[in-house]
Amino acid sequence: xxxxxxxxxxxxxxxxxxxxxxxxxxxxxxxxxxxxxEKARRWVHVxxxxxxxxxxxxxxxxxxxxxxYIHPGMNHLxxxxxxAAEVAQRLRNAGYREGLTYLDHPFRHRYYFFxxxxxxxxxVQYLSDNPAEMNQYDS
Numbered sequence: 723x724x725x726x727x728x729x730x731x732x733x734x735x736x737x738x739x740x741x742x743x744x745x746x747x748x749x750x751x752x753x754x755x756x757x758x759x760e761k762a763r764r765w766v767h768v769x770x771x772x773x774x775x776x777x778x779x780x781x782x783x784x785x786x787x788x789x790x791y792i793h794p795g796m797n798h799l800x801x802x803x804x805x806a807a808e809v810a811q812r813l814r815n816a817g818y819r820e821g822l823t824y825l826d827h828p829f830r831h832r833y834y835f836f837x838x839x840x841x842x843x844x845x846v847q848y849l850s851d852n853p854a855e856m857n858q859y860d861s
Contacts, residue, residue, distance in 0.1 A: 729769070730799065731776040735784065735839055737766055740777040743837040744768050746816045747809050747845065748801065775799075785839055798834065798842035806831045806847035829855040 734740040744751055745768070754774055756766040762778040769775060790797045803809050810833040814820060821834030821842060829850040835843050848856045 727773060729767070729774045729776055731778065732796075732841070733778050733780045733782055735782050737764055737777050737779045739838045741766055741768055742816075743813075743818065743843075744775065746812055746818070747835070747843065748803065790842060796841070798844050800844040800846060803845050803847055806833050806845045809833065809845045810835070827858075829858060 732740075741753065751768050751770065754767040754769055754771075756764065758764055759778075762780055764779040766777050767774045768777065787793070788795045810820070810823070813833075813835045819836045821836060822832075823834070824830075824832040829852075830846055830848050832844055832846045835845070837843065850856055
């Protein structure tokens with residue numbers, strides 16, 4: 723078996739808002755499970771049968787001091803989607819803050835949005851099935 727990312731675990735100031743963001747962007751995802759833990763007040767797994775995001779409430783009420791692309795830590799999460807423009811429009815319609823948009827690459831379109839905790843998400847649509855084109859970095 724080849725390695726793959728099964729899940730990412732993140733803390734949120736509002737689990738329900740994090741779930742709403744993810745399901746607005748990608749309604750194909752589902753809540754796989756949830757509950758309460760020893761350390762987490764509440765947790766929810768949102769994803770597919772193969773991978774998911776674990777969203778936890780650990781009592782945080784405000785964002786931490788992390789500045790993406792400056793401090794060590796997560797900068798953004800990237801999701802491959804079938805229609806990135808459609809995802810972007812759903813997020814705009816729901817009032818989410820938009821980041822950068824890259825539509826000039828011949829084989830991929832990328833849109834960036836922020837959730838309520840200012841976590842940045844990239845939604846990429848590949849316009850080719852050829853890995854050499856999909857992973858082309860000189861354009």
